[in-house]
Amino acid sequence: MVPADIQKLIHELNVHQIELEMQNEELRRVQLELQEARDKYRNLYDFAPTGYFTLDRNSLIVDVNLAGSELLGSEKHRLIGTQFTSSISPDSQDAFYFHCREVLKTGIKGNCEIKMLKADGTPFHAQVISVAVPEKDGNINHFRTAVIDITALKKADEEITRLNKDLERRVVQLSGLNRELERSNRDLEQFAYVASHDLQEPLRMVSSFTQLLEQRYKGKIDKSADEFIKFAVDGANYMQRMINDLLSYSRLSTRGTPFEPVNSEEILAQVQVNLLLLIEENRALLTHESLPEITADASQMLHLFQNLIGNAIKFRGKEPPRVHVFSESREEEWMFGVRDNGIGIAKEYFDRIFVIFQRLYSREEYSGTGIGLSICKKIVERHGGRIWVESEPDKGSTFFFTIPKRRE
Secondary structure (H helix, E strand, O other), rough: OOOOHHHHHHHHHHHHHHHHHHHHHHHHHHHHHHHHHHHHHHHHHHHHOOOEEEOOOOOOEEEEOHHHHHOOOOOOOHHHHOOOHEEHHHHHHHHHHHHHHHHHHOOOEEEEEEEEEEOOOOEEEEEEEEOOOOOOOOOEEEEEEEEEEEEHHHHHHHHHHHHHHHHHHHHHHHHHHHHHHHHHHHHHHHHHHHHHHHHHHHHHHHHHHHHHHHHOOOOOOOOOHHHHHHHHHHHHHHHHHHHHHHHHHHHHOOOOOOOOOOEHHHHHHHHHHHHHHHHHHHHEEEEEEEOOOEEOOOOHHHHHHHHHHHHHHHOOOOOOOOOEEEEOOOOOEEEEEEOOOOOOOOOOOOOOOHHOOOOOOOOOOOOOOOOHHHHHHHHHHHHHOOOOEEEOOOOOOOEEEEEOOOOO
């Protein structure tokens, strides 16, 4: 019979044994986790895409990962034990020494840009980021340095700098050209005004006297004389219209009024009044959808709509003219359209019709100076928009133009 106190002692020993085994098992688990963590860290260190170097206080390479050895173009075992500074360009040595002193002294992460050299002497720009590695006693004897090749970035920065300088130079040149263009425009406007003023008077005299000849001698000489006089009168009047249109064209940019809110429907109503006689003579029907308020030069918008609608009526087909004006709101602009049922335009002439003095038909077929659509194009471009046409022969045309939405 074992005494009770001995049984109690054996029981306590068994309990302690079990606890000890549990503690040993926990210790083994912790050691295993620690080893796994070390292996994981080692793998992260060795196979990280960034070059990592572990240096001692004298910048001696204690460890390096695969990316670091590839960055310097040398094998790992050849780099360990060598001076990291031997891979730094002489003109960057001082910057790196200062960087190391600050990291070792403060223990705070630091970074700097230096020029480094590969094993074959090829230079490259690098960003160096270092952090102190404290020992168990708190002393700092090592630090880890990450090295990132920023050569491509530096080249990109240099290229951007070069492009910026080139852009600045071009801006200066463009400013000079703009001033020259402004001066030329003023000279052109002055020339157009003087030329038109000086030409108007003799043309009026020619027109007046040829009209007098027509009134006094028509039917008194012969038929040829009547035709010659008529040609002279028509020619003088046509030249006068061309001069007036050319003068209007030259003043579109310089004599325009400031942009302000404009009600498109009010503009269209005024156009309908101005073209009332033309509309009635051709039994034309002008319709429109709801039109927006825009920010524009009111007088030029009146001119624009009047030219487009007048052309739609003038270049009519066999049926009475039907002209429809509509608009569409887009993200940054308003798009307007003027659609007709007239004779239409072949695709190969879409660009030509907006060129000054370019006519598709003779004056005998359709009157005009051939400058109306050029004026429309210049008005739209002054407002920052664009103009184009969609059409087919004998199927009518739709002229589109855009006006940007301007916000205060």
